[in-house]
Amino acid sequence: MGKKCTCGCGKGGGQTTLALPELFGANVFNDRLMKERLPKETYKALRKTIDQGTSLKPDVAAVVANAMKDWAVERGATHYTHWFQPLTGFTAEKHDSFIAPADDGSVIMEFSGKQLIQGEPDASSFPSGGLRMTAEARGYTAWDCTSPAFLKEDAVGNVTLCIPTAFCSYKGEALDKKTPLLRSMSAVSTQALRVLKAMGNTTSTRVASTVGAEQEYFLVEKEYYLQRLDLITCGRTLFGAPAPKGQELEDQYFGAIKDRVSAYMQDLDVELWKMGITSKTRHNEVAPAQFEMAPVFTTTNIAADHNQLVMETMQKVALRHGMVCLLHEKPYAGINGSGKHNNWSLSTDDGINLLEPGNTPEDNAQFLVFLAALLKAVDTNADIMRATCGSSGNDHRLGANEAPPAIISVFLGDALSDILIKLAKGEKMAKKGAAFLNIGVDSLPELPKDNTDRNRTSPFAFTGNKFEFRMVGSSQSISGPNVALNTIAAEALDEIATRLEKAKDINKEILAILQETVKNHGRIIFNGNNYTAEWATEAAKRGLANTRTTVDALKSFVTPKAIKLFGKYKVLSKDELHSRYDIYVEQYAKHINIEAQVAMQMVKRRFIPAAIRFMSELGTSINAAGKYATVQKDLLAQVGALLDGVGKKLAKLEAETAKAQGIAKVDKQAMAFRDQVMPALSALRQDIDSLESIMPGDLWPVPVYSDLLFKL
Numbered sequence: 001m002g003k004k005c006t007c008g009c010g011k012g013g014g015q016t017t018l019a020l021p022e023l024f025g026a027n028v029f030n031d032r033l034m035k036e037r038l039p040k041e042t043y044k045a046l047r048k049t050i051d052q053g054t055s056l057k058p059d060v061a062a063v064v065a066n067a068m069k070d071w072a073v074e075r076g077a078t079h080y081t082h083w084f085q086p087l088t089g090f091t092a093e094k095h096d097s098f099i100a101p102a103d104d105g106s107v108i109m110e111f112s113g114k115q116l117i118q119g120e121p122d123a124s125s126f127p128s129g130g131l132r133m134t135a136e137a138r139g140y141t142a143w144d145c146t147s148p149a150f151l152k153e154d155a156v157g158n159v160t161l162c163i164p165t166a167f168c169s170y171k172g173e174a175l176d177k178k179t180p181l182l183r184s185m186s187a188v189s190t191q192a193l194r195v196l197k198a199m200g201n202t203t204s205t206r207v208a209s210t211v212g213a214e215q216e217y218f219l220v221e222k223e224y225y226l227q228r229l230d231l232i233t234c235g236r237t238l239f240g241a242p243a244p245k246g247q248e249l250e251d252q253y254f255g256a257i258k259d260r261v262s263a264y265m266q267d268l269d270v271e272l273w274k275m276g277i278t279s280k281t282r283h284n285e286v287a288p289a290q291f292e293m294a295p296v297f298t299t300t301n302i303a304a305d306h307n308q309l310v311m312e313t314m315q316k317v318a319l320r321h322g323m324v325c326l327l328h329e330k331p332y333a334g335i336n337g338s339g340k341h342n343n344w345s346l347s348t349d350d351g352i353n354l355l356e357p358g359n360t361p362e363d364n365a366q367f368l369v370f371l372a373a374l375l376k377a378v379d380t381n382a383d384i385m386r387a388t389c390g391s392s393g394n395d396h397r398l399g400a401n402e403a404p405p406a407i408i409s410v411f412l413g414d415a416l417s418d419i420l421i422k423l424a425k426g427e428k429m430a431k432k433g434a435a436f437l438n439i440g441v442d443s444l445p446e447l448p449k450d451n452t453d454r455n456r457t458s459p460f461a462f463t464g465n466k467f468e469f470r471m472v473g474s475s476q477s478i479s480g481p482n483v484a485l486n487t488i489a490a491e492a493l494d495e496i497a498t499r500l501e502k503a504k505d506i507n508k509e510i511l512a513i514l515q516e517t518v519k520n521h522g523r524i525i526f527n528g529n530n531y532t533a534e535w536a537t538e539a540a541k542r543g544l545a546n547t548r549t550t551v552d553a554l555k556s557f558v559t560p561k562a563i564k565l566f567g568k569y570k571v572l573s574k575d576e577l578h579s580r581y582d583i584y585v586e587q588y589a590k591h592i593n594i595e596a597q598v599a600m601q602m603v604k605r606r607f608i609p610a611a612i613r614f615m616s617e618l619g620t621s622i623n624a625a626g627k628y629a630t631v632q633k634d635l636l637a638q639v640g641a642l643l644d645g646v647g648k649k650l651a652k653l654e655a656e657t658a659k660a661q662g663i664a665k666v667d668k669q670a671m672a673f674r675d676q677v678m679p680a681l682s683a684l685r686q687d688i689d690s691l692e693s694i695m696p697g698d699l700w701p702v703p704v705y706s707d708l709l710f711k712l
């Protein structure tokens with residue numbers, strides 16, 4: 001199949017001579033191609049399925065599949081795959097070639113409608129959390145035709161047609177992250193439309209949640225990476241003394257991008273653009289060797305698909321440049337970790353952003369109603385939002401002296417908060433003589449989009465026309481957090497719609513809703529610095545939860561409240577919630593277990609031998625130097641004492657890990673990993689890091705922080 005780039009430039013992956021507009025989406029079977037390549041009737045039928053969610057007829061699917069295959073084959077594809085997102089948080093693909101034997105012994109390229117619509121991968125090796133009995137090993141993948149098919153192209157020239165799919169069990173239970181996302185999008189659309197209709201909107205027929213996920217990442221020299229088992233296996237350094245320089249000079253953020261990194265970013269952008277991913281912004285982040293990519297927002301399910309591809313492509317392209325891309329939430333102690341800013345809003349099919357303050361009283365009323373819904377939703381379900389961001393990696397950010405904290409609050413900015421407070425007090429804010437006096441607000445002050453008072457410490461910040469959920473971990477799928485946002489918004493909008501539909505005087509009812517929201521849920525608003533100890537105290541007074549660890553946070557998936565919420569909107573059943581809880585708790589325990597194993601191995605095989613070598617060197621030198629051996633003796637005593645400590649702490653870590661491994665119940669086990677194993681690991685790290693700082697560089701067996709962070 002050659003090693004050609006499928007964009008038609010004739011070069012290998014990553015390079016192109018095509019102009020950006022032609023290059024963009026070159027690997028996507030997009031609307032333009034569908035129109036071009038499908039008979040009119042087929043195109044219309046497919047469009048109806050995509051726009052209105054009607055079911056796709058087999059004869060239509062057959063024609064679509066064939067056109068897709070022809071296009072893919074022209075571009076060098078030999079295989080297709082149903083591409084899905086199991087509960088591991090990664091994506092899965094099993095490639096099938098298009099070949100089918102012909103009568104004359106040759107082969108033809110074939111792709112049927114059935115192959116497009118449904119696949120039946122063996123599900124037994126994916127986590128199901130008890131949803132799938134081994135006897136029913138089969139899982140089913142079903143085409144999510146609202147997310148376009150695309151070609152994945154690797155550096156060696158292989159091209160695969162990817163069909164974005166949802167993944168379910170035989171009984172239709174969601175085994176993946178996409179199914180509940182699609183369900184939640186439908187729930188929020190229904191409820192938002194009811195509110196709009198009650199407020200007099202007669203034009204919108206669908207509401208989509210939209211997301212732009214800013215992705216943070218680190219790059220590290222591959223040669224150094226390969227020398228560190230902790231980076232290879234855990235994605236983070238389990239050991240490492242601080243470098244003499246960290247991020248205190250604040251010289252990295254938005255700093256000039258080094259050529260090598262720039263070459264990487266350009267290559268990355270080209271790969272993303274080809275797959276129709278609107279990579280828009282790239283810059284240096286706060287920590288050394290940390291960067292960010294932000295796309296233009298899109299419909300949530302597509303944004304989630306794209307973010308998975310972004311993470312995968314970032315890692316692939318880095319290798320081509322002799323680097324490794326680290327997506328872990330906290331690769332290095334003592335400097336910033338990585339997150340994902342999940343920008344979220346609601347948008348109608350006729351282009352109205354429902355979180356955009358408007359210029360007319362009607363628009364403002366609509367905006368305030370949706371804002372109120374969100375305040376109520378977040379205050380009522382902060383625990384669920386927090387749970388969706390739980391992972392062993394993210395525990396190093398949330399609740400561990402890093403932005404954002406584990407306490408959920410909403411930043412509105414002073415201007416908007418003032419309006420709400422005045423409304424709550426019943427103060428009229430309309431200009432005198434204003435023609436429309438709807439709810440007492442006829443004009444909102446201009447809310448600057450790029451407001452300089454933008455609060456970077458808030459976990460959930462209103463940023464002019466959208467909310468930015470900043471708790472999401474850099475390595476995690478954005479599906480879970482958006483399932484939560486969509487569903488909690490649906491619930492709050494449902495309640496508001498019910499009131500508005502019954503109201504005799506709609507303006508009065510809106511005002512009452514706004515006032516009640518401020519009164520009952522105003523505690524969730526916080527515009528100050530979220531880092532401070534004062535905020536933790538204040539939040540506790542307000543009764544806001546501060547759930548610092550994943551093990552505690554995950555429990556919120558299986559509370560009666562969560563089961564009722566997700567059940568009511570048919571997003572996740574009780575069983576589906578329990579399966580997720582079990583899987584995520586187990587994942588946490590497994591991750592810490594792996595970290596402990598890696599730490600023990602590195603200490604035994606790397607650090608202890610290095611310290612012993614140094615001690616013998618010192619011993620030799622002490623003998624040779626006689627009375628001048630004061631420094632050597634002093635060092636010997638220090639290294640000896642530390643090594644003694646390392647021995648004891650290693651034994652403790654081994655004992656605690658073995659104990660935790662022996663616990664059968666997974667939630668108890670996770671607690672043991674958190675409460676016993678993690679502290680044992682941190683204690684061991686302290687001594688190792690102290691050793692590192694007094695040992696000779698040439699005897700230290702692994703690259704150190706200044707190598708990893710400053711030598712790109």
Ligand code: ADP
Binds near residue numbers: 213294298343346
């Ligand atoms: P920053 O927060 O870094 O200052 P921007 O304001 O440029 O960045 O936007 C951040 C992200 O928010 C981008 O991915 C952008 O596309 C996304 N965004 C903008 N408007 C919306 C919207 N209505 N819904 C969802 N995401 C949005």
Ligand code: MG
Binds near residue numbers: 341
């Ligand atoms: Mg942002």
